[in-house]
Amino acid sequence: MKTIITVFLKEVRENIRDRRTVINTLLTGPLMAPLIFVLLINGIVSRELDKAEKPLPVPVIGAENAPNLIDALKQRGVIIKDPIAEPEQAVRDQDADLVLRIPPSYGEAWNKGEPAQIELIFDESQRDAKGSVERLRGIIDEYAQRTSTLRLVARGISPIIARPLVVADRDQSTAQARGGMMFSMLPYFFILGAFIGGMALAIDTTAGERERQSLEPLFANPVARTKILLGKLGATGAFALTTLLLSIVAFSFAGQFMPTEKLGMTLSIGTHFAVLTLIAMLPLVFLIATLQTLAAAFAKSFREAQTYLSLLMFVPALPTMMMSIFPFKVETWMYAVPLVGQQVTITRLMRGEVVTSAEIALCFACTSLAAVIVYFITAHIYKGERLAIST
Amino acid sequence: MIELKNLNKAFGAVKAVDGVSFTARDGEITGLLGPNGAGKTTTLRMLYTLMKPDSGQVLVDGIDAALDPIAVRKRLGVLPDARGLYKRLTSRENIEYFGRLQGMDEATIAKRIDGLSKALDMAEIIDRRTDGFSQGQRVKTAIARALIHDPGNCILDEPTNGLDVMATRAMRDFLRHLKAEGRCVLFSSHIMQEVGALCDRIVVIAHGHVVADASPDQLREQAGTSNLEDAFVQVIGSAEGLAA
Numbered sequence: 001m002k003t004i005i006t007v008f009l010k011e012v013r014e015n016i017r018d019r020r021t022v023i024n025t026l027l028t029g030p031l032m033a034p035l036i037f038v039l040l041i042n043g044i045v046s047r048e049l050d051k052a053e054k055p056l057p058v059p060v061i062g063a064e065n066a067p068n069l070i071d072a073l074k075q076r077g078v079i080i081k082d083p084i085a086e087p088e089q090a091v092r093d094q095d096a097d098l099v100l101r102i103p104p105s106y107g108e109a110w111n112k113g114e115p116a117q118i119e120l121i122f123d124e125s126q127r128d129a130k131g132s133v134e135r136l137r138g139i140i141d142e143y144a145q146r147t148s149t150l151r152l153v154a155r156g157i158s159p160i161i162a163r164p165l166v167v168a169d170r171d172q173s174t175a176q177a178r179g180g181m182m183f184s185m186l187p188y189f190f191i192l193g194a195f196i197g198g199m200a201l202a203i204d205t206t207a208g209e210r211e212r213q214s215l216e217p218l219f220a221n222p223v224a225r226t227k228i229l230l231g232k233l234g235a236t237g238a239f240a241l242t243t244l245l246l247s248i249v250a251f252s253f254a255g256q257f258m259p260t261e262k263l264g265m266t267l268s269i270g271t272h273f274a275v276l277t278l279i280a281m282l283p284l285v286f287l288i289a290t291l292q293t294l295a296a297a298f299a300k301s302f303r304e305a306q307t308y309l310s311l312l313m314f315v316p317a318l319p320t321m322m323m324s325i326f327p328f329k330v331e332t333w334m335y336a337v338p339l340v341g342q343q344v345t346i347t348r349l350m351r352g353e354v355v356t357s358a359e360i361a362l363c364f365a366c367t368s369l370a371a372v373i374v375y376f377i378t379a380h381i382y383k384g385e386r387l388a389i390s391t
Numbered sequence: 392m393i394e395l396k397n398l399n400k401a402f403g404a405v406k407a408v409d410g411v412s413f414t415a416r417d418g419e420i421t422g423l424l425g426p427n428g429a430g431k432t433t434t435l436r437m438l439y440t441l442m443k444p445d446s447g448q449v450l451v452d453g454i455d456a457a458l459d460p461i462a463v464r465k466r467l468g469v470l471p472d473a474r475g476l477y478k479r480l481t482s483r484e485n486i487e488y489f490g491r492l493q494g495m496d497e498a499t500i501a502k503r504i505d506g507l508s509k510a511l512d513m514a515e516i517i518d519r520r521t522d523g524f525s526q527g528q529r530v531k532t533a534i535a536r537a538l539i540h541d542p543g544n545c546i547l548d549e550p551t552n553g554l555d556v557m558a559t560r561a562m563r564d565f566l567r568h569l570k571a572e573g574r575c576v577l578f579s580s581h582i583m584q585e586v587g588a589l590c591d592r593i594v595v596i597a598h599g600h601v602v603a604d605a606s607p608d609q610l611r612e613q614a615g616t617s618n619l620e621d622a623f624v625q626v627i628g629s630a631e632g633l634a635a
Contacts, residue, residue: 006491010480017479213475217533220439220471221492222464385442 003223007231011205012238021200025239029196030246033189034254056132059084062102066110066118069102072143078136087121097129098122098136113151187346188320190247190277191339194285195292195313197243198236202292205232207305215388229293229382233375236289244281248274273349280345280363287338287371294378297387319343335359336366392417392575393438393544398447400433407433408444409599415577415592417543420570422590423579426627430599431579432472435548438577439469451544465493468542470550474533478522482513482532485521486539493540500539507535511565527558534565545569547578551585563589587619597627 015021061083063070070080084090087099101119109116118140122133149159209215219225255269292309299305319340330348335341341363348355381387393415400408408430415421425431436442438449440460449456449463456463476485483504490500508517511531516524521532530550538545550566551559566589569576580586586593587607595603595610603610603626607619614622 002494003492006488010477010488013484014477014479209475212478213473214477215475216441216471216473217469217475217489217536218492219441220464220467220469220537221489222461222494223492224461388441389436 003227004231004234007228008234008238011201011232011235015201015204015235015239018200018204021204021239024200025197025243026246029193029243030250032196033186033193033247034250036189037186037251038254055079056135057081058098058100058132058136059087059090059096060100060102061087062104062106065102065104065106066116069118069140069143073136073139076139076142078139091121091123094123094126097126097132100136185320186251186350187343188317190244190251190281190346191284191288191316191342192313193243193247194240194281194288195309195316198240198285198289198292199309199313201232201236201239202289202296203302203305203309205236206293206296207299208302210388211302219388225382226379229379233286233289233293233378236293237286240285240289241282244285245278248277269350276349276355276360277346279360280342283364283367283371284338284342287367287374290371290374290378294374294381297378297381315339323347332359332362335363338367338370341367392450392452393546393577394448394450395434395438396448396450398434398437398449399445400430400437400442401445406599408437411447411596411599411601413594413601413604415544415575417575418570418573419591420566420576420578420589421592421594422586423577423594423596424583424586424623425579425581425596427581429596431581431596432548434596435471435546435577435579439467439471439546440464441471465540466542466544468538468540468545470530470534470537470545470547472548474529476521476524476529476532476536479520481520482517482524482528482535485532486536489536490539495540503539503541504535507538510568511535512561526553527555530554530558530562538569542574544575545577547576549580550578551580551582559585583620583623595623595626602626602628 055077057079058073059081060070063080063083074080084096084099087096087101090096091099099121101121103117103119106116106118120133120137120140122129124130148162152159152162206215209218218228252269252274291312295308295312296305299308316339320343323343330344334344345355345360345363395414396412398408398411399406411430411434413421423431423434433442437444438451438456440449440456440463443457451463451466454462454466476482477488480488486504486507487500490503495503504517508514511534513528513531513535516528516532521529524532530553534547534550537547547566551562554562563585566576566578570591578589590607592606593603593610594601603613605613610622610626611617611619614625616622616625
């Protein structure tokens with residue numbers, strides 16, 4: 001045990017003196033997730049609010065053909081802009097979000113009671129313009145609806161005739177669940193934080209040490225290599241854990257500055273969330289540290305190790321992506337799969353759903369088991385002759 | 392005392408070490424001489440248990456390296472061919488780390504560092520970070536680190552490699568100092584002058600075999616020449632890979 005502690009302390013001391021490692025562990029890793037989220041959420045919120053309240057400028061061609069329609073639009077906050085010469089081109093070039101064209105035949109058709117056509121020129125692939133298009137279409141539909149009601153009444157027919165079906169929306173999602181959907185990326189950021197926190201040490205303590213030719217003298221000491229490995233894994237895990245802890249704290253803190261209520265969401269980020277997340281993540285941190293060390297042990301050089309570990313970083317993104325693309329129902333076995341278990345646990349906690357202690361225990365135990373298995377593989381590599389030899 | 396008995400090691404089809412046997416005694420300096428690629432480093436690596444021999448036996452003070460490698464490593468002070476230091480630690484911290492791994496207590500480590508620092512003339516560099524050390528300063532630190540636990544057997548793989556004239560002289564004096572303390576000193580070199588000047592016994596390795604095992608005088612006699620360099624060339628069969 002003394003040997004393990006000696007190795008652990010030396011690795012920690014040495015890496016604390018490396019400014020780049022410290023910045024990655026204490027700043028980049030933990031702050032990335034909350035920062036991205038605050039920016040993202042604020043961006044979405046301000047855009048949504050903008051869209052709903054701001055006047056909507058629309059270039060209109062042939063406004064003189066439908067003065068009543070134009071009046072109705074103006075009343076609903078649409079600002080009628082001057083016509084554009086080449087509306088299709090302007091929309092394609094994104095000079096205009098949308099253009100309304102009222103043909104000269106509009107007035108005649110309207111007066112005859114025939115469907116009067118107006119054209120809405122827009123680009124469906126422009127996500128930014130979508131809100132404006134939907135809003136204008138809504139206003140026009142409403143105007144059409146009102147007119148049809150008036151026409152029916154004028155002919156002595158009840159307007160109800162024209163509405164054979166009414167759909168009433170009953171959204172069953174809770175405000176917390178809507179928030180959770182948006183935050184399904186969060187577990188990935190926690191996992192990524194642990195990756196970044198441990199990466200420098202995993203490389204430095206194995207591939208780096210070999211490249212600097214200090215592994216061979218180290219192994220000439222009268223201690224078992226597994227003890228050296230355990231000390232190194234401990235140090236790597238400690239750095240990764242520090243990153244994770246800061247990451248959870250930073251996120252809990254940043255969560256209070258996110259205007260989530262404005263989007264009709266609530267998030268359950270508090271002590272309960274932080275503690276359970278930590279328990280679920282703890283074995284994963286060590287699984288990641290061991291995997292990183294294993295990958296670094298295979299690499300011949302520092303650079304090669306960096307390449308392997310960067311590729312390894314994409315692995316935890318897979319369950320996150322799968323889950324956001326394919327809708328799924330949470331099943332018990334999911335807790336038993338490392339990465340997926342943490343993903344499910346954290347997502348549910350955030351939505352304010354109940355995760356039972358049996359589920360947390362399953363997640364913890366199975367990920368721990370995986371970490372132990374990977375440790376034995378790494379220990380086997382560490383005992384090999386080739387590991388120490390750099391020349 | 393170090394005894395190697397019929398060591399064999401092959402890497403794939405290449406026989407790096409092929410039946411090497413010799414003994415290095417306490418209170419003597421034994422030189423392992425051979426051209427580059429003769430199998431010196433591989434032999435030493437098997438001796439300090441970094442590699443397992445395919446066959447043969449290594450005994451250090453009578454302990455079989457295959458049966459108790461940790462006890463063997465405890466009795467060895469090893470300066471390997473690879474002598475990387477931890478750049479973000481000071482010279483002292485580098486040495487202390489190895490002392491702790493040897494299981495020494497802090498007071499003994501401190502005392503021992505004082506002694507080694509004097510013997511190796513390291514007072515100026517001992518508390519400096521090793522980043523930016525000269526080759527000589529690095530070797531000194533690596534040697535102090537290797538000998539922190541006061542081992543009875545010292546193995547040094549090309550200890551003067553890359554050192555300037557003054558540092559080489561100081562290193563030779565240090566090796567004599569280790570011998571005077573009654574230790575078993577085994578070092579490898581491809582520099583004949585050095586081996587001739589220092590060694591009580593010379594083991595010449597070529598192509599994985601021991602081709603000579605004698606004192607410098609015996610070696611001259613064997614080859615029938617008064618010049619050691621000519622003697623080497625004659626036992627090895629060619630001058631390839633040797634430096635004066």
